Amino acid sequence: MTYKRYTVTAALPYANGPIHIGHLAGCYLPADIYVRYLRLKGEDVLFICGSDEHGVPITIKAKKEGITPQQVVDKYHEIMGGAFREFGVSFDIFSRTSSKTHHETASGFFKTLYDKGVFKEEVTEQYFDEKANQFLADRYIIGTCPKCGNENAYGDQCEKCGSSLNPTDLINPRSTLSGEKPVLKKTKNWFLPLDKMQPEIEAYIDSHKEWKPNVFGQCKSWLNSGLQPRAMTRDLDWGVKVPIEGAEGKVLYVWFDAPIGYISATKEYLSPAGRAGEGLWELYWKDKETKLVHFIGKDNIVFHCIIFPAMLMAEGSYILPDNVPANEFLNLEGDKISTSRNWAVWLHEYLIDFKDKQDTLRYTLCANAPETKDNDFTWKDFQAKNNNELVAILGNFINRTLVLTHKYYNGKVPDAMEYTKNDILLLEEISKFPERIASSIEHYRFREALAELMNLARAGNKYLADNEPWILIKTDEKRVQTIMNISLQIVANLTVLMEPFLPFTSKKLGAMLNLNPGLKWKDAARTDLLLVRHQINPASLLFDKIEEEAITAQVQKLADSKKMNETANKTIEPSKPETSFDDFNKMDIRIGTILEAERVPKTDKLLKLLIDTGIDKRIIVSGIAAYYKPEDIIGQQVSILVNLAPRKIKGIESKGMILMAENSAGELGFIMPNKPSMNNGDRIK
C-alpha cells in the first residue's frame, strides 16, 4: 500500500518535568529520524507533538510548590519546547493540551461520542478527601494491607506482599494529600465500553501482525484477558471540562484527552480558526491515503493501540494508526531513569554542557536505542561512540578526503578519468546504500539504518587505505584524480544520507562542500553529485574528541544527585498505630556509659560493647560499626533498653539494646541527655 501523506506523532510529554535522554531515545529521536527521512524523500508529512498538561500529578506538583497548575505547565512547556528545538527535533508544531483549540477539540470529540450514545454512565463510590476537597486516585490513598498488615499499602497494590487491592480494601485508609481519613462519596462517570467493542478492536490488531513483538504481544495480552469498560471522565478540576449537563467538577480522563491533542495540534497548525485552510487538517486524520504513525514508549502501548483506536472507531470518521513503533526503556548507568529521583541526563543541561554536540547525543542514543529490549546509557559508552566512531570513522574519512582535495587540487573536484574494476564494484555498492538505509528506516530499525550509514564511511576509509593516493601522487597523478573524485562522491552521498540522523553535521558538511541543499534521498544513489572542477570550501573538523574530564564531570554530577536524593528526598515514614501508656511503660530505658568496645570478628556492622547501666555492667552487641569506631566511643553516654529479652548475636549474648536515631540515609547516632547531671541508671521516660 502506498500513501499520499503521513501523519507522524510523538508521545505528548507530560508537563511536570523537563525532557531527558530516555524520552529522546524511546520516542522523539526515532520519530525525528523517520520524519526527516520522509521529508528527504519528498513525502508530504506532518510531525506533531505538544505537551500533555492535564492530570492529577500536575495539580499535586502545583500544590507542593505553591503555584497554580497553569504555572507548572507553562514552565515545562517552555523548557521542553526549547530543548526539542535546539536538539533538532523537527516538529511541525509543538502544541499543548491547555490550548483553546485543544479544549474545544477534545470536548467536541467527547460530545460526539456522547451524542452517539457510545458511553455507559455509571455511579460508583470513590474515596474523597474533604480537606483537599477532591476525589482521590487509588495511588493517593494509603492504609493497612488486609493481607499482610503492611501499614503503607497503596490503594491499588501492596508493595510488601504484592497483592493488588481496591482502595476500599484498605484498613484505616488515609489520604496522602492531607493525611486525613477519606470518605466514600458517590460520583457519576462515563465509561467507554471497550468490552462491547472488543471484536472490532481485535480485528484491527490482528490486521497488524507486522507490529513489533512487544507491541503486538502486549495488545494480544489485553485482548485475551478481555477488555473492560474504562472511565473517560475524572473528578478533578484541572483538565478539559466534561461538556454535558450534570458533569460539573469533572474533566476528561487524561488518556482520553491526550491523544486527541495530536488532532488539535494538527488543527492548530493547518487550520487556524477563521483563516484559509479551514478543514485542511482532516486530510491528515480522515483520508484513507494518509498513513498515521505514533511513536511512543512501551508504557503507552495500550493507550495508543487499543483505547485511542477504540475512540477513533467510535467516532467513526477517522483513520486508525498504521503502526505504533514503541521502544523499550533506556536505563542510565545501570539504574532506571527517574524524574523524581533526579536520575537522568536532562536535555536542557546536556545542551549547555556539550554545546553544539547535538549530533553526538543523537548518534549515541540512536546507535544504542532500546528497540527490542531495555538498554543502558553510560557516559563511557557515549565517549567511546563519539571518539571511536563519529570522530575516527565518519569524521576522519571526510576530513582526510577534504584535506587531500585541498592539498592536491586547491579544493577543486578532480575528474574521474578511468575506473578500475574495483572502482566500479565500489560505485555499484555505493548506489545501493540509500535503498538499504531506507528499508531499515521504513521498518523502524533505526539502529540498523545508522550502522549502514557508518558502513558507507567505512567503505570510504577502506578505499583510501587500499588505493593510497598519498603514495600514487608521486607516480600516477591521473589515477589519483579518479580516486579523489570517488572519495568525494562518497562524502557527498554521506551528507545526504546522514541528514535524518545527524542533521547539524549534514548542514555543516553541505556548506563545506558547497552542495546543493535541495538534494533528495534518491540523489544519494548517484555518484556524480559533485561535478568536476566544483569548488569546495575549506575543511573544518565535524566532530571533536570528548576528553576524560568531561565524562568524569558528568559521572560526578550523577553521583551527587544520587547522594542528594538519599538524604533530602526520602519520605518521612508515617506514624505507627496508637499505643498505650501502659505499653510504653513496660519498657525500661536507662542512661548508661560505654566502658569497652570492640569489633565482632567476621561482621561488618557489629560492635561488642561493655556498658555500665548503673544497675550492672553488661555486654550488648550493637549494629553501629559503620558509623562509630570502637576507640572513639569509650566513655560515650547512651540510652539503653535494659529489659529487652537477651539474644544471641554471632554467638555473643546481647542483653539489651542501645537506642539510636536513624536518618533517611540510614546513618545512626547516639541519643543522650544534654545535661551533665544525668548519671548511669537514670530513667528515661
Next chain:
RNA sequence: UGCGGGGUGGAGCAGUUGGUAGCUCGUUGGGCUCAUAACCCAAAGGUCAUCGGUUCGAGUCCGGUCCCCGCUACCA
C-alpha cells in the same frame, strides 16, 4: 500472583521458514602515514540464562526454573 517483552563472546546488538553462531566497539599482533595516535589487515575471545524434551540435527520448536523490564505513583 497473572499477562506481555527480553536474557547470544568484555560492552552494545543481528540471527530470516531449525543445519557445526554473525556485526560494531573494545583487546592483541601486523601494515600505513593523507588524516583529530585517526585509518587498513589479521587474530584471540561465546557450553547462545538454566534444566529437560522433540528431531539425523535447535540460539532457532515444546515444557519447567531463574533473572531484568512493562502493564502498577512520577515516567518514554
